[in-house]
Amino acid sequence: MTTIVSVHSYRGGTGKSNFTANLAASIALQGKRVGIIDTDIQSPGIHVLFELDDEKIDFTLNDYLSGFCNVEDTAHDVSQILNGEVDGSNSGIYLIPSSMKAKDIAQTLGKGYDVDLLTDGFKELSSYLQLDYLLLDTHPGLNEETLFSIGISDVLLIILRPDQQDYLGTAVVLEVAEHLEVPQVLLVVNKALPELDFNALRRQVEETYQKTVAGVLPLSHEMLRLGSEGIFCLLHPEHELTAELNKIVSHMKV
C-alpha cells in the first residue's frame, strides 16, 4: 500500500520543492521506496535538485498526459543521489519530472488533459515501482491540479513561513482540505528566523489552526548557499534542519 503525500503551500517561495526533495531523501534513508511527481506543470523545477537535466530526461509528465508514452517511461531513478548510504536495502527514489520546455508547458496548459490519466498513472507507478510513499509536489495556491492532488492524498503537508500572508493562505488551504476529507493534515513552518522561540511558534500555530505542526525548520544560511545544487539533508546529515526534517517523517501515519 502506497501512502500518497501532497506537499503544498498557499504562496510561492515557501521552499516547497526543496522540502519535498529533502523529505524524499530522508524517507529513502530509512529504507523506503519513494516516488516524487512534479505536478507543478506551470512552474516545474524539483528535478534540478536531483541533478537531472534535459539530456538525462527522456519522458516527462507532460508526455504521459499527451499520450506520447506510458507513465512508467516517465519515472527516472535518482537513487544515486543517496550515494549508497542505504546499502542492502531495497530503498530508492524515483522522480517523474514535468517539462521545463516552454512549448511543452504551453501545450499541456493550452490543451488540457484527462484527469483520470493522472489517477491511473499514480496507481500504476505505485504498483510498478512498489512505492512506500508517493510525494506530490504541487503548484502553490488553489487550482484544479492542486485540488486533484490534495483530494487523493492520504497526508497533506502544508508549508508556511512565519508570515501574515502565509497564515491567511494556510487557513484557506485547510478549509479546502476539510471539504476533501484528507485523512491527515500536518503543518510545517519553514524559514523560521533562528532567533525566534521555536517552541512558542509551534504552540501558536497549533493553537491557531488546531493542527499538528510536524516541524519548524530554521532559515539556514547553508541551505541558501546550496542554491538547489543538491539535497541538503544528505550533505549536512548532522545539521539541526536535517534532524527536524527526520522528525517530520515520523509524524506521517502510514
Next chain:
Amino acid sequence: MDELPAQEHSKASGLNLFELNKLPDSQRQLINWMRRKGDCSLQEIATQIGDGEHDEAVRTLLDTLLEKGFVRELLGESSPSYRVNMAAKRGRELPLKLKQALDKKKEE
C-alpha cells in the same frame, strides 16, 4: 445545502472539484472516499456508507451521482464497479503573441 440540479450536470462531462463543496454531505463524502479507493463494487460502497443503510438508500445515492455524471459504471465480467468521473482539465487560451512565438520556436 441545496443539491445541484441533475439536468445541469448531465450535460457536464464529469466532476469539477471546485463543485465538490456544493454537494450534499452524503454525496461529497462518498466521492471523497471513492477517489482515494479507486474502482469499487456496490458492496464496498454499501459497507463504506454504513451498516445501518438499506440497499435501497445506497442505490439511490449512487443513482443520483450516476445521473449527474459524477460517477460512472464500469461493466465487469460478473458485476459492475464504479469510479468517480472527473471532468477533463480544460485548456486555457494562450495570448496570441505567446502562441505565435511558441509555434515559431516549434518550427525551428
